[in-house]
Amino acid sequence: MSLSKEHLLKVYEDMLLIRRFEEEVEVYAKNGTIPGFIHLSIGQEAAQAGVVDVLKDTDYKFPDHRGHGAIVLSSKPEERKRCMSEIFAKATGINGGRGGSMHVHDLSVRNMGFNGIQGSTVVTALGTAFNSVYRKNDDVTVVFMGDGTLGEGTCHESLNMSATWKLPLIYVLINNQYAISTHYTEAHPQKQLSTWGLGYEVPSMTIDGNDIEEVIEVTQQAVDRARRGEGPTLIEMMSYRWQGHFSGDPAAYRPDGELEAWKEKDPLKITKQRLQENHGVSDAEIEAISERVETEIAEYVKFSLESPVPKPEDAVKYVYTDREVEGR
Amino acid sequence: MARTISFSKALNEAMMQEMERDDSVFILGEDVAKMGGDFGITSGIWDRWPDRAFDTALSESAITGLSCGASVCGLRPVAELMFADFITVCYDQLVNNAAKLNYMYQGEASAQMVVRAVTGGGIRCAYHHSQCIEPWLMNIPGLVIVAPATPYEAKGLLVASIRNNNPVVFLEHKHLYNVKGEVPEELYEIPLYEAHVAREGADITIVAAMSMLKFAHKAADEMAAKGVSVEIINPRTIFPLDKETIKKSVAKTGRLVVVQEGPKVMGYGAEIGAMLGEELFEYLKAPIKRVTSLDTPVPFAPGMEDYVLPHYEDVITACNEVMAY
Numbered sequence: 001m002s003l004s005k006e007h008l009l010k011v012y013e014d015m016l017l018i019r020r021f022e023e024e025v026e027v028y029a030k031n032g033t034i035p036g037f038i039h040l041s042i043g044q045e046a047a048q049a050g051v052v053d054v055l056k057d058t059d060y061k062f063p064d065h066r067g068h069g070a071i072v073l074s075s076k077p078e079e080r081k082r083c084m085s086e087i088f089a090k091a092t093g094i095n096g097g098r099g100g101s102m103h104v105h106d107l108s109v110r111n112m113g114f115n116g117i118q119g120s121t122v123v124t125a126l127g128t129a130f131n132s133v134y135r136k137n138d139d140v141t142v143v144f145m146g147d148g149t150l151g152e153g154t155c156h157e158s159l160n161m162s163a164t165w166k167l168p169l170i171y172v173l174i175n176n177q178y179a180i181s182t183h184y185t186e187a188h189p190q191k192q193l194s195t196w197g198l199g200y201e202v203p204s205m206t207i208d209g210n211d212i213e214e215v216i217e218v219t220q221q222a223v224d225r226a227r228r229g230e231g232p233t234l235i236e237m238m239s240y241r242w243q244g245h246f247s248g249d250p251a252a253y254r255p256d257g258e259l260e261a262w263k264e265k266d267p268l269k270i271t272k273q274r275l276q277e278n279h280g281v282s283d284a285e286i287e288a289i290s291e292r293v294e295t296e297i298a299e300y301v302k303f304s305l306e307s308p309v310p311k312p313e314d315a316v317k318y319v320y321t322d323r324e325v326e327g328r
Numbered sequence: 329m330a331r332t333i334s335f336s337k338a339l340n341e342a343m344m345q346e347m348e349r350d351d352s353v354f355i356l357g358e359d360v361a362k363m364g365g366d367f368g369i370t371s372g373i374w375d376r377w378p379d380r381a382f383d384t385a386l387s388e389s390a391i392t393g394l395s396c397g398a399s400v401c402g403l404r405p406v407a408e409l410m411f412a413d414f415i416t417v418c419y420d421q422l423v424n425n426a427a428k429l430n431y432m433y434q435g436e437a438s439a440q441m442v443v444r445a446v447t448g449g450g451i452r453c454a455y456h457h458s459q460c461i462e463p464w465l466m467n468i469p470g471l472v473i474v475a476p477a478t479p480y481e482a483k484g485l486l487v488a489s490i491r492n493n494n495p496v497v498f499l500e501h502k503h504l505y506n507v508k509g510e511v512p513e514e515l516y517e518i519p520l521y522e523a524h525v526a527r528e529g530a531d532i533t534i535v536a537a538m539s540m541l542k543f544a545h546k547a548a549d550e551m552a553a554k555g556v557s558v559e560i561i562n563p564r565t566i567f568p569l570d571k572e573t574i575k576k577s578v579a580k581t582g583r584l585v586v587v588q589e590g591p592k593v594m595g596y597g598a599e600i601g602a603m604l605g606e607e608l609f610e611y612l613k614a615p616i617k618r619v620t621s622l623d624t625p626v627p628f629a630p631g632m633e634d635y636v637l638p639h640y641e642d643v644i645t646a647c648n649e650v651m652a653y
C-alpha cells in the first residue's frame with residue numbers, strides 16, 4: 001500500500017518530530033540537565049509514528065521504555081512540551097515530574113505510561129483490552145515491547161489469555177536487534193520472533209519497521225481485526241536503535257559497520273526519498289517541514305529549561321487514594 | 329437483619345450484593361466461575377452473571393495484570409488467588425504495578441482491585457499452601473492488606489475493599505471459612521484502616537489477627553479467671569496499620585502480647601513492637617512479647633506442623649510473663 005502524499009507528509013513530519021525530540025533530549029541528558037537514564041529511539045521513528053498514526057485518542061497505548069516518540073505523538077499538540085518537561089523532571093511535566101522518561105503517561109489520550117519492569121505492561125494491557133470487551137466498545141489496546149522483553153514470562157501469559165479470550169490487543173514488538181548488549185539471536189531460538197505468536201494461534205508477522213507505509217498498513221489491518229472482535233495480533237517490526245541502550249552507552253558490543261548499514265535504512269531518509277521521487281515533493285516543502293519542527297522543538301526545550309522543579313514535599317502525595325502519608 | 333452464617337457465605341454474599349449494586353464489579357481467577365472456586369467462595373456468581381465471572385488459565389500475572397488494566401478503565405475486579413502462597417508468581421504485578429498506579433497517575437486512576445488470597449496454615453498442606461504472606465507486602469506503600477477474623481468482618485470488610493480505590497490484598501484464612509457468626513443480611517461496610525477493640529481490658533493488650541483472634545479470646549478468658557484483664561485489638565487492616573488504636577490501648581495497659589501466625593521475623597508483631605518502642609517507650613511496664621510460628625517453612629506431618637505453628641499455651645506464658653515482670 002502506498003499512502004497519499006498528504007498522509008506521507010504528515011507522518012514524515014511526525015517522524016522528524018521524534019528524531020529532533022530525541023536529539024535534544026540526548027543533548028540535555030549528556031550535559032547532566034536531565035537526571036536518570038534515558039533510552040533513545042532514534043532509528044525507530046517509523047514504528048512509533050506509524051502505529052500511533054493508526055490509533056484513535058480513545059485507543060489504549062502502552063509505550064515502552066524506548067517510547068518517547070509514541071508518547072509525544074499520542075499527546076495533544078499543546079501538551080507535547082509537557083512530555084519533554086516531564087523528562088526534564090520539572091513541575092510542568094505531564095506527570096508533575098514524578099515519573100520521568102520511563103513513566104510519561106497521559107490518560108486524556110489513553111497513553112497509559114510505562115512500567116519499569118519489562119513485560120509488566122504486556123499483562124496490564126490485557127485489562128484495558130478486556131475493558132473494551134466488557135463494556136462492548138471497539139477501543140483497541142496497543143502494547144509496545146522489545147525483542148528482549150519477549151523473554152519475560154508475562155508475555156506468554158498475555159498471548160495465551162488474549163488469544164483465548166480474543167481480546168482487542170496488538171503487540172507491537174520492535175525488534176531493534178538488541179536487549180542491552182544481547183543480540184536477539186542469542187536470547188531466543190527463533191530466527192523471527194513473530195513466530196512466538198503462532199504457538200498461541202495469534203496472527204503474527206514480521207515487517208520492515210523502518211518502512212512507515214508498511215507499518216501503517218499492517219497495523220491498520222491488525223487494528224481492524226481487533227475492532228471486529230477477531231482478537232490479538234503480534235507484529236514484529238524490524239528496526240535498529242542508533243544509540244546505545246541508554247544515552248551514554250558506547251554500545252561496544254555492536255560489530256563494526258552494523259550501525260552504518262542501518263543508517264542506510266534510516267526511516268526518515270527513505271520516506272523523504274519517496275516523497276520527492278513518488279510524490280514530487282520539493283526541497284522547499286521538505287525545508288518548510290523542518291522549520292516547523294525546529295520551531296516546535298525549540299519551544300519544548302525552552303519550556304523545559306525554564307520550568308520550575310516540583311515541590312519535594314509533593315513526593316508524599318498520591319500514595320493512597322484516601323489517606324495521607326506522613327511527610328518529613 | 330442478622331442471621332448466623334459462615335465466614336464463607338459472608339464473603340460470597342459480599343460479592344453477590346456488590347455485583348448486584350455495581351456492574352463494574354466482576355470476578356476472575358482459576359476455577360472461580362463454573363466451579364465457584366476451590367473453596368466454593370464464589371459459588372453461584374457465574375450462574376447469575378455468566379458475563380461477569382471468568383475462569384482463567386493458570387496465569388496469576390495475567391490475572392493481576394488484567395485487573396490493574398481493567399481498574400484503570402474504571403472496572404472493579406475481584407481476583408482470587410487460590411492460595412496466597414501463589415502471590416510470588418504475580419508479586420511484580422501487585423508490588424510494582426498495582427501499588428504504584430495511583431502514585432504514577434497522580435490520583436487520576438488507580439488499581440481499584442481486590443485480590444482475595446487464601447492464607448494460613450493448619451490444613452496439612454505443607455510449605456506451599458500454608459503461608460502467612462502479609463509480611464511480604466507490608467512495606468509496599470500503596471498496597472492495603474485486609475485481614476478479617478469473623479464472618480461479620482468478612483462481609484463488611486470485603487464490601488469496603490471492593491469499594492475502595494486502592495489495591496487491596498484480602499486475606500482469607502482457610503481455618504475461618506467454616507466459622508459461623510452473626511452477619512446482617514443487608515449490605516454494610518466496615519471501614520478499612522481501623523482496628524477493632526474486640527474486648528476491653530486494663531492490664532494486657534493482645535494484638536491478634538485472623539485465626540489468632542480465637543487464641544486471644546481464649547487467653548483473655550483464662551487470664552480473667554486469674555484476675556488479669558486483657559484488652560484485645562484485632563487490626564482488621566494489617567497494612568497500613570491503625571497505630572493509634574494500638575497505642576491508645578498499650579498506653580493504658582502498659583503491656584503488649586502480639587499473637588501472629590506467621591514466622592517471627594518481620595511480621596506485624598515486629599512492626600508493632602518497633603512502633604511502640606519508638607513512640608510509647610515510657611509507658612511500657614514490661615518487655616513486648618511475640619507469640620508466633622517458628623522461623624521455618626510450614627511442614628506437612630501434622631505433628632510437625634503443630635510444632636511449628638503458634639501454641640496457645642505460649643500466649644498464656646507470655647501473658648504471665650508480662651504480668652510478672
Ligand SMILES: Cc1ncc(C[n+]2csc(CCOP(=O)(O)OP(=O)(O)O)c2C)c(N)n1
Pocket residue numbers: 039065066116117118119145146147148149150176178179180245
Ligand atoms: C524485569 C526486568 N528485567 C530487566 C530490566 C532491565 N532492562 C531494561 S531495558 C532492558 C533491555 C530490553 O530490551 P528490549 O526489550 O529489546 O528493548 P530495547 O531496549 O531494545 O528497546 C533490560 C534488560 C528491567 N527493566 N526489567
Ligand SMILES: [Mg+2]
Pocket residue numbers: 146147148174175176177178179180
Ligand atoms: Mg531490543
